[in-house]
Structure formats: C-alpha cells, structure tokens
Amino acid sequence: MRGLTFGYPAVAPLFSEWNASFGPGELVAITGASGRGKSTLLYLMALMVRPAAGEIRFRGERVDQLPDSERAHLRAESVGFVFQDATLDASRTVLDNVLESCLYRGVSRGASIQHARDLLSRFGVEQRAEHRPGQISGGQAQRIALCRALMNDPGILFADEPTGNLDRASADTVLAAFRERAAAGSTVIVATHDPSLVTECDRTMAL
C-alpha cells in the first residue's frame, strides 16, 4: 500500500498517506487502541472498502481501482477474512456457512464437504456442523468463521480479533493454523489486542 488515505464521512481521517507492505509467509499483528482503525485497515486491504487516495497492490498488480466484480473475484480466489463478530449466515447450517466460499468459486458442494468437515474437526466444532449459528457459542462461531476463511487456502488471510472469544487452548489451535498458512507461503494479517498472539507474530504494526 502506498499513500493510502481514508476516513469515514463526518469522522476525523483514519489514514493519511499511509505506506506498508507485507510479504508471503509473514504472520503480522496489527495493534492499536480501540477505534484507531485496525478493522478498517483490514477492510481496505481486503478490498471491501475503497481508499480515498493511494494504491493497493497485490502480487505487484494494482487492485484498488478494479471494478467491483473483479474485486469480488479476487477476494473469492485469494482472500480469507475472519470478521470480529464471525458474521455467519443465520439461515444456513454451520456446514453450509463453511462451504459458502467454495460456491462463490464454482466448486461443487459435494467436492468440498470432506474438507469442510476436516476443518471443523480440527477446530473442535465438527459436532456443530448441522446446527444453525443461533445455536452455538461466540467462541465456536469464531472458529467456524476461521474454517470458512481457510476453505480456499487463501493467499492472504485477514483475521479481526480472532482469539477474542477463545480460551487459551482454542487460541493456540488458531495460532497454529495461522503459522501453518504462513509456512505454506500465505500472508497472514491479524488485528488483535491479545498480547499472547502478538508475541507469536513475526512482526507488529502499531497504528
């Protein structure tokens, strides 16, 4: 990102001429006081909101000016995102929520079910596969959202407060998954207030 500038209407600008770069295989923590803009920065980098000015490049290609359809395609192919509040679709089962990203990519449901179940099992929530999001805890929802984000082996994985609702053992499982993605060459960027997660990251970017 180069010269990134962004602010919400009627709120003081959050980013002004901001520069940063992230490499493959990196696990990076974004830290900063509440309201400083950590979530917003993830949304900008994940092409969910457009900067007022500046450039965002992905694998050397400029992507901030792409039309919405191409941005959506790039997100489906290369980006995994775990929202702070998990944001699961309440009308669908846990399993169908995890499978959602495959459907966007045109991969058949049947071909992906075993992978989805394996991920749910890894994060200790496989017994919730047929439940609806309204029937599970916040910590379970967070792990299920991570399963959904990992389904496509994303080249970039963003996670917003991914350990906020988790006990230490679950948080360690999540950290191990981040490490594994980074070892596979992905860039993993987490916004977090969790000091034990920050300690485990390769570097910290403080806002």
Ligand SMILES: Nc1ncnc2c1ncn2[C@@H]1O[C@H](COP(=O)(O)OP(=O)(O)OP(=O)(O)O)[C@@H](O)[C@H]1O
């Ligand atoms: N859609 C919006 N419209 C206007 N202001 C917004 C909007 N979303 C966020 N903000 C404001 O932008 C600022 C940054 O919010 P953001 O959620 O990015 O911060 P954060 O560092 O992730 O906070 P936290 O640690 O509390 O999650 C806050 O002051 C917030 O109130």
